[in-house]
Structure formats: C-alpha cells, structure tokens
Amino acid sequence: MFAIPGNRPLLGCLTGTGRSSVAEVKLETILLVEDEPAVRQLFAQALARAGYSVHEARNGQEAMKLFEQHGDEIDLLLTDIRMPYMGGAELAHHLRGRRRTLKLLCISGYPGNLDSELAADFLAKPFSRDDLLRKVREVLDR
DSSP: OBOOTTTOOEEEEEOTTSOEEEEEOOOOEEEEEOSOHHHHHHHHHHHHHTTOEEEEESSHHHHHHHHHHHGGGOOEEEEESSOSSSOHHHHHHHHHHHOTTOEEEEEESOOOSOOHHHHTSEEESSOOHHHHHHHHHHHHTO
16 A cells, blocks of 8 residues: 555555556544543544544544644544533534534434434444444445
C-alpha cells in the first residue's frame, strides 16, 4: 500500500498483463465522542480494525477542538448523547451548524426524548461490534 496526501492510500497490484493497476481508496474518518474510557477504547479499536481513521474525544468540548483541527477530513460524528460538559445533542447541532453535510450517528444507553434529526440514526446501548460497524457503514453510504 502506498500513501499520498489527503489520507487516500493507493493500492497497487499487477494485472494479467504484468502492468501495475492503481486504485484510489478513501480512508473514512470518524470523530468518536464517548465519556467512558473503556467504552471509547473498545469502539475505537473496532472502528480502526475495520479500516476507519478515528479521532477520539471524551466530551463535546474536546470534540469541538478536534473538529477545529480536523473538520475537513471528518466524515462521521459518532457521539454518545449523555456526557458531561456538553452532551452529544448539543455537539451534533453545533457541528452540523458549521457543516450541514456532516454525517451523524448517536449512541446512548438512555435515549430519552431525541429530536427527529438525532433519532434518524441511533443505536441504543448495549449493541454488538457488528451492529456498530453495520450502522456506521449504513450512515456513511448515504
């Protein structure tokens, strides 16, 4: 695998003619926001092993700082709803106000009353690794 600027690796392989064929593969980036360290680590490992680039934040305030630095490359905001300092709903509304096309997946063990924008793509904890990866792929593919 060869890397070029912009986080887009190039995969080279030999074709039947002996010529090298190069295909561009987009490395998708996820901003993961989860206040429980063990849960955040588990999710981050699953996503990284599935081939995603992951930026991790413990709360909405950290996520805002990461979005300032890496916002152009972030494809998906994956956020817990209930967190200290700034919850996932407030974070999602703020970041989508800055970039309307930002894809969003909300997670929580306490869904409560979610507005329709946040409830569209939601996973209730607990869920399996496969459930997480399937839902992430579904949201990114839209």
